[in-house]
Ligand code: HEM
């Protein structure tokens with residue numbers, strides 16, 4: 055029996071979430087292709103430069119915010135249902151959060167695409183960071199607010215299942231698949247406080263004209279209160295896959311249950327207080343708080359290094375089970391012919407590279423070198439654009455058969471897909487990093503200033519542009535392969551009672567070695583709130599001391 059036969063209701067919800075996620079991926083990915091060709095001046099026939107911000111907003115919002123959120127919701131529905139062995143408690147409630155998020159998504163997307171209609175008053179060319187002074191139509195902010203409320207309700211749904219389960223199993227440890235989902239959601243609740251305050255308290259009233267002027271620093275700060283933690287909201291579900299499923303796909307077992315829990319706890323504690331590292335260049339926030347953010351950011355390398363160790367150790371165990379030998383020769387024994395494994399493993403390798411460029415971003419002084427250059431998109435296409443997106447695509451090859459009861463079709467295309475993504479991203483991201491070092495700005499259709507020559511340390515601008523364009527094209531082909539395999543398998547895959555081996559073995563060091571305090575959600579949640587208050591209370595109070603809607607009082611460097 056596979057998931058769909060055991061939990062038909064949950065399977066339906068998970069699939070519905072995946073449908074929205076993949077539509078967003080398709081549209082957003084196409085915009086990425088257009089941008090890559092447009093800003094490198096390779097081909098400009100799709101749109102004109104005036105529409106670039108509309109496209110870029112669509113790309114960022116649909117991929118970074120919508121694709122991720124819906125995929126995560128589907129993944130957690132699968133994981134929580136399966137590990138607690140119960141369908142969602144109340145299907146009307148479950149469907150209501152799904153539809154709320156979907157309606158919100160449609161509203162925001164309509165607002166963005168309105169920008170492509172000549173003379174339309176509905177526009178939202180505000181980028182996926184959407185803070186002032188750029189202003190969107192209210193539809194955009196209200197839509198995003200609905201997505202946010204829906205995501206909170208989704209989290210509450212999983213906590214609800216957990217509480218019911220707890221009543222029946224008072225002495226059992228929280229199953230790891232539920233633990234990781236709930237801790238990710240706890241972090242989401244902490245960090246979205248800032249976003250909710252910004253959108254509901256400032257942006258919606260401002261876009262409706264109820265408030266005419268707004269001091270940008272406050273909404274920016276509230277945005278970045280959320281804006282770093284959101285990257286962990288994307289990343290932790292990828293970790294979810296790497297910890298829970300990748301060891302199995304490698305033929306082995308998770309190395310350590312307690313390490314896994316500790317990593318999720320550290321992310322809950324540290325994800326939000328680091329937000330100022332996106333505001334190193336903002337006047338009005340004192341340098342002490344920026345320094346605090348830098349220190350906590352560097353501390354966050356720790357759980358990622360633990361992840362590297364645990365995940366690689368689990369894979370090595372798997373490879374040795376398959377007869378792997380030697381210090382490194384075992385790597386050859388990993389299943390490099392299985393699409394789900396290959397996608398996750400390549401995503402992990404790219405994430406390591408992203409970690410290195412992330413350290414540069416995080417350094418308060420060295421950040422100035424790359425601030426707002428194309429280096430930054432170079433960095434996060436390795437993290438969210440590959441570590442997260444490629445993991446999600448890859449694990450779809452394993453989840454979809456469980457959710458549909460159908461076998462995967464076109465396995466060769468599915469296998470080419472992650473390799474193609476890896477190749478395309480290596481070209482595009484590497485050239486973006488290098489171009490950024492030469493000073494090429496991000497977020498512009500016209501990166502070339504007239505009368506100014508960028509001076510790369512090595513290579514030429516033309517060669518980098520070509521790498522970005524060719525890399526972007528290979529990525530787009532990879533995306534089409536993915537969508538093709540998914541649609542074909544979903545529609546016409548061969549039906550089977552057990553279309554894929556979905557057994558997940560116990561960890562090598564199991565939950566019996568895990569201290570009970572790690573499962574104490576109240577404790578960790580309270581500590582996380584205290585750390586946030588320490589980081590944010592004082593600067594935010596200072597910002598609102600002269601009245602929330604009073605411009606001119608800030609910035610006030612101290
Ligand atoms: C087909 C694959 C993709 C291509 C060709 C592509 C291309 C690009 C390019 C060229 C930019 C820089 C535009 C500029 O700063 O002027 C960009 C920005 C961005 N991309 Fe992608 N991308 C792809 C996939 C993804 C994925 C999978 C994600 C996330 C899940 C993503 C998230 C973003 C974000 C958040 C931005 C920044 C938008 C902004 O600055 O407001 N991209 N992309």
Ligand SMILES: [Cu+2]
Pocket residue numbers: 281282285331332
């Ligand atoms: Cu950050």
